[in-house]
Amino acid sequence: MSRRKPALTWPRVAAWLWGAVLLACALGLAALLRDGLPADTRLTAMLPEDRQSPLIERADAQLGQSFEDRFVLLLSSSTLNADTHVLAQALTAANGNTNPPWLARLDWRDTDLADQDPRDDLGQYRYRLLTPALRQAIAADGGQSLVEPALRELFSPTGQPQPVTDPFGLLDHWLTFLDAVLAESTVRPRDGLLTLQDDERTYALLIGQLARSPYDLTAQQALTSTIAEFEREHPEVSLLRSGLVFHAATGARQARQEITTIGLGALIGLVAVLCFVFRSPRVLGHMLLPLVGGVLFALPITLLLFGRLHLLTLAFGASLIGIAIDYALHVQCHRAVQGTAFRLRPLLPGLTLGLVSSLLAYLAQALTPMPGLRQMAVFAALGLLGAWLTVVLWLPRLTSPAHPFTDRLSRRLWQLTMPRRRLPPRLATLFAILLVSLVAWQLEADDSLRLLNPSPASLLEQEQQVQRLMGSNTGNRYYLVTAPSEAEVLSRLVALGATLSRWQQDGVSLRYTNLADSVPPPEVQQANLARVRQLYGEPLTTLLERAGLPTRLAEQARQTLHDAPVLDVSSWLATSAGQGQARLWLGATDTRDASEKEPRFAAMLPLTDVDASLVPRLERLAQTREGVSYVDRVERLSGLLGQLRQHIAWWVAAAVAGLALLLAWRYRRWTWRVLAPPLGAILGVLGILAVAGIPLNVFSQLGLLLVLGIGLDAGIFSVEHARRAETWLAISLSTLTSLLAFGLLAFSATPALHYLGLSCLIGLALVWLLVPWVRPPDGANVKEPR
Template sequence: MTSRQKKVWAISVWVVLHAILLSIGLWTPWKVDSNLYSVLPDAAEFKNVSEAENALSARSARNLTVLLGHESFDEAKAAAESLDSAFVSDSALAETRLKVDESTMQQMRDFFFEYRYVLQGHDVRALLKNDDAASIRELALQKVYGAFSLADLTRLQEDPFLLGAESFDYFTFHSPMMAGRFSLRDGVLAAEDSSVVYVMWSAALAEGTSSMASDGHVLQRLDCVLDSLQGVHKGLRVEKSGVPFHSYESSKNAQSEVAWISGVSVVAILLLLLWVFRSPLPIVCTLASISVAVCAALSGTWAIFGSIHVFTFVFGTSVIGVSIDYAIHFFTERHNIFKGLLLGFMTTELSYVALTFAQFPLLRQMAVFSIIGLASSFATIMLLFPNLPLPVRQDSLPTRLPGKFLAVYESLDRIVARRFAKVALLVVAIVALVPGILQLDIHTDMRSLYAMSDSLKRSESLNARLNNLGVSANYLIVEGESVEELLQNEERLAQRLEGAKADSLVSGYLATSAYIPSIATQRETFGGVQKLFRSSAYTELLADLKLDSASAASSDRLAGGDMGLAPTYLTPDSKLPGSFNSIIDMLWIGKVGDRFYSAVFPLHVASGFDVQKVAEGMPGVFAVSKMENVNATLTVLSRLALLLVGAAYLVVVIVLALVYGFRQAIKVIRAPVIACLFIAAAFGYFGISFNFFAIVGVILTLGIGIDYTLFFKEGGSRNMKTTLAVMLSAATTLFSFGTLSFSSFVPVSTFGLSVLLGILCCFLLSPLSRR
């Protein structure tokens, strides 16, 4: 086979493989996963509840609230009405909520009257269970004759025990949802705080509307409308609350910062490469190889996993860094680089292959993304680049600065030529690094990675104060094979929460079964009511109220059982009044797969409350401490990733030992290993948590840093082109990733700082491996 045939064959193979990957990427539906639960291992518990929790989170994460405050209620209401009219027909919002129908309270009264025989509060149910008809009779008399009673007596003939009124009071006025300061005023919900009257306007994003910042986003338009309203209504206060506002603000700030930082670094890199190569062709080819590698990695990952997690994008930046390095070395040296590139490619791939053995789907996905991307980059440079008509003359490359750089190391070689000097230098390095490493905190806390703005912090505080609901971040998901089993599981859980309430660990809880009991409980309530109407207390009550016994008995024939009629039982699918339905919508998840799910939220929890203990030993009940679970798992994930990469480096040592010998292999890997120890020590000294994003930077340092030492090893002691290539590679990496350390977005800055420290240290140590 001639050299020309070999080139044609190589290019054909490259084209076919990338065409297959591109086709897969185009045919496979794109799905980006941002769910934090995806980082968790495939434990049975999370399999059972994660989909239900995702459905609940997706629903609650779309809700937003705007409080418009003014010293004048009329001004606040007018502003709220203007806001509502601006967005009531907006397709980006599923609904808007401002006006409260004045007939709502009557609808609630009618509803509780209709279901009075099956729907009663905890106290009345206890009296019915104990056959304490006399106490129920006394409650009715107090409502009729009490000085401060607000009971509706228009249906007294039909409901002499006022069970409808009792049920209405329990589920309305004594509900945890009514603990706040908001009340119905002139058709809107309003509350007063420090002489300012706030009117509530709320909405929900449509299912297809992302809360990530973008041009023309509905939240951007909302901000514009609110700004104009503040101009019209002087003194108007605007407070925003809800997950969409946090997501929008953080993503907007991150995009703005990263775009600005990346723009500056890209311009600097392009100018640097243009100055070195004196031609735009190497730059265009480098960018093309990076684009192809990223597309190949995306297509391959989608084909294997069906989706790609946002964390994979962060980890996958190693593809960009290594692709730039490979391209730079090709254009600076061009000849005799195959061995160095191949060893660099193999050692980096070994690190990522090791990560595929982890029992974490996310870590495997990250590894696969990097493996495919690096393979594509390597293939592009080895198979296509040699066929390019390159105008760059090797003798025109600037070598003065590399010469001065190497002269420093030649002087250093003379200083530490004696054995005792090398030992002393090693001891100094150890003494400097060990204390910092011992102070290292390998821990990921997602809460510390997001800093809420002062305005949102103030708004959330005000909203929590006015609503006074106190929903805990840790809650419970309840499961059942049927709706009835689920509600009965909830009721057993409620008994434990009542115990926690008695111990002052919670002030209360929100549960579907507290509003819509199981059919078994409704039957028990109905049976108690039947006994009530057959008791002597019923006859005595009719006499006390001076009611016609014949008429009353006829109206209550259902409860008395005289006609053998069956009651109508409530279920979560029953038609409910608006305000009652909004509570159930917040708690009831419904059918997911072949099972039914709901959420139970403890309220105003004390420090001693442990949601895990509450769920312990209860079938069908799962504690959801999402942030704690994610934090713990990311911490374990980080440590496991380090261990697996460490194991991979042992294999790398074996491979390099077979090529160079053991002593030379240690010389090659010592720079990236020391660089990683330097990162850890620096984080320890600065008191920065060595979190998941910092460890991603460590792995990137190991993957890129070993290439520097390999190229010096292959290039020789005075190879200026090798030195220039490594200097350019380090500069581009520091510009593209290290500058991210200046971001105020904590995950980005942590990752950038880790790469900055690691690559800088590795670059400074890598010339020590030259021959």
């Protein structure tokens, strides 16, 4: 379709080709996103897999599940019954307003949790389930001491005697024992409500099951606004809340607030600066074009390569592509100053080196074993490439007005900010050595998971209080127990529980939930049945005689023992009482290699109220037992975050070393002048963090990656075009715009964004300050030193 007049030149063809590629990308993206963005939010999806991890990962996910879909409200007031009704009705009404509903169910009446009688489910297993107290009683005197209580049960008006099926009330004993074992049992029905009791007051309990994800905005909105309204109307009621949905809602609200303050501030600032310098809204569009081109190019290809996109990839990757605005700024500044004399060719070496250096720095991460990091690197590198191609192929072809003010401004800036002198290499080296030693001595690292948790302290406190009152746990610390068979897993759990309960008796503060307490191992169930046979001998006859019941009943009762089934884990978990423990059982785990030693069944034993001083003892216990490992979820994720951080650091360092060789090939003894702005700024940031006592974390380090990319571009251009005022203007604009885009995040209340922003704020300012001091001496140019 080309017309005859403009010749079919090579750049023209390339520009059209690039347009076709982007169009294909856009179509591909539309096809890929037809079913929504396949996004992944799990932090652990960013991290490498090792041999043990898949199992631990499953354990983690399963233990955390109940915390994710469920929320708990605890109410306390002087008019508890009325207030609870009001709140429950308000929540139900709010659920009716949305379609589809966000609330799957809400339990708060005393009848809500008592749908099924556990007797029906567990009745047939009762002869194999003996409480420790009953076991001891039978072992002591054959069970004679149990006759008296059984008699009382027969004649009490509240008893439910079954002289044949269960003359000694074994099932009742077992259910009472289960009440103590199962966490939920602290909940008591009272006055038509579900209540919890502590030393001071009674709380009414509302348990909600979400029908949607806790990150769903409609669900968050409906829930929090209903509760807020209730609190406004009933200021005397004190309310405790627990559940991921509340934390997610707080996070979302905070993010929204910051988008309107920090985000809008940065955007207005950016537009104002670019309009001030270039005096043209069209130029503003040209600046954004490379960013759009970059993301459009990177997104479909990354999706094709990885199948799904991690949200962190999208967030940080898009920021890294933001470096591409540098290219557009350089082209635009030169064009604005040089007017019609502008040619792209002199800029090409700088632009290309800028691209290659950034590509190297990011692609180095693609070689790491971290899947998330690889994805981020590929995404950023593709994006940069796309942006660069857009700048080089399209921008020169787009007519853009060159306002004389830009030229005047660049000269003015040059005069005002360029120092007469240069930083002597020796002094620079001395500074660098000082900083390195300071960083080595002082800088600490912090990989704690708190960085990912933006929840305010008051909400965390409520969360803890609810968990404590409910006797539940978030499953942060647990033993993972594996064995070749289900029976062996249960036996190992019993042994573990025995040790822990001995510790408890010694006064160690510790609570735990043991699946083997509710499902005894088969051999224990066998032994229990033998004891029950003993109990059904002499003691049973005595009982019937004293109650005045016919003794033929004894023979009938003994008949029931003949085919008493063994309770296995899956049968227990299928009962109404056992459902709550489903999260403790991983069951048969598929192992890839078929070696016989491989554990095949796994269960968890969660620990609560663990004092920090107890942790080494817990770890030692796991080491001495076969198939038992101690897992601290928070600790493990923190460790993985630390690994992520170290991997980034080493691979980027290696990339920079390789880059130095490449730069030395072009710049020879001026190489240090190219590297000084980025590396000096990074060193400066680390030094300031060290002096201020702020530990380095994965997010501040990601910020340093941005500093590296922008600093390298600045270093390259300042050496390539040492005497050009327009280059200095472009460098200044690039650091200023990046400062606005990322540096302002330092004021965010979200820890992750705050640290990222802080690194950028300090680092970018240092880049800008360093460039003038290390630029090559006047009168020299790149070609000369070669």
